[in-house]
Amino acid sequence: MPPAPYLLHVNSRPTLVSAPTWKKFYLEEHLPELINTGTSKTAALYEEIDLPGDRDTGSQRRWLAIYQTDFAEPLKSENAKNLTWTSEILSEGGKHTDVSIEHFDVDTRNYELIQTYNPKGVGEAPAPEILTAEMHPNDAVDFDNWYREEHLQKLSKLPGYRRTLRYKLGPKTHLTKGDVVPAFLAMHEIDDVVKALEGKELEETNGTEWTKKVLADCNIFFARGWKLVGTAGY
Template structure:
């Protein structure tokens, strides 16, 4: 079962290129955080196209990397142990970037609390090759919760290659949280996102309850991600 909390970090390099940003994350940063014992496991993803009409024409989002860290701490990044982790890297000097980590990237870091783990096939805590993240601010929170528990997740389970889903509610802001994110986050795991163009997903998204949720909200952000590197699994 997933850890009770999720540290969710979207980023984009500003001084260095994507390859060096990826190298720093996978060689230094992910291992640092997992080895600190504050975080149980972690994974780095990079954004990929989602083959759904729901996102057709949506402008690209500024941060195309996503690091997710499962943790037992509600605010792990605010602990003394996290503050003692290294805040600089010699890697960035390879391309003339400053040593300070935060000066090399545009970063949005958030805390989330797990509210539902849906794992009907008992996949367990295995790094997913692809994930679909859905951030949403519903007008009716009770109806939104029932929608997932009573219909939507069971329909997603019928999509070929579906693995499992976790649902979260936004926790305390970090000092790197940008703006006011939507209150709810769903993380849907898939073997491949190309299946989202298939008839099963079309049926799911055409259901009246789905259409109601999509219309009755004040924020909806859907993004697809491909695994680059897991750590601690």
């Protein structure tokens, strides 16, 4: 089964509750509710891992929830109207409480799938780790050609590489942060991100003239690593 045509990407950090409580809320309440209402087909929660070298994104949001969905704007879909937006877990006292913006700092984005690169024919099981690349090129055509004609083939040589899903930014949500949001997102599924980035294969991948040209052309480039915490809908 191919991946869904759209992605809801939610990068967050808790502000009123502890990290363990935030994780419990996602895994036991929030992810299952988006699946049960049909807002999302599958969902996965990842926690950020530190990458080698200086890769500061300026973000303290170290949790990433990704929802495969059939809707370009899933939170505006009819299905989403059935979301309760209440939680027993976030109250940390066993009573229902409304899930409000006070509980978290969040950046929520809609994306549309533009390419699936799957040379090994892996299935839809969630990857144990992912490397995300957010990029905002000046020359979108050259950027796309670089990915399709060179970059993905070289990335596939990294140890533990599985596949890549590439997306373009969709309609903004009321929780999308920033005046300029990177137009493109790539999710590289890898068994062990740090091991892959420390291998000699990365030098060859990033050392081509085309790669240097594309990176120099990008106004924004954030690379972040994530480790799987839990899923729903798989």
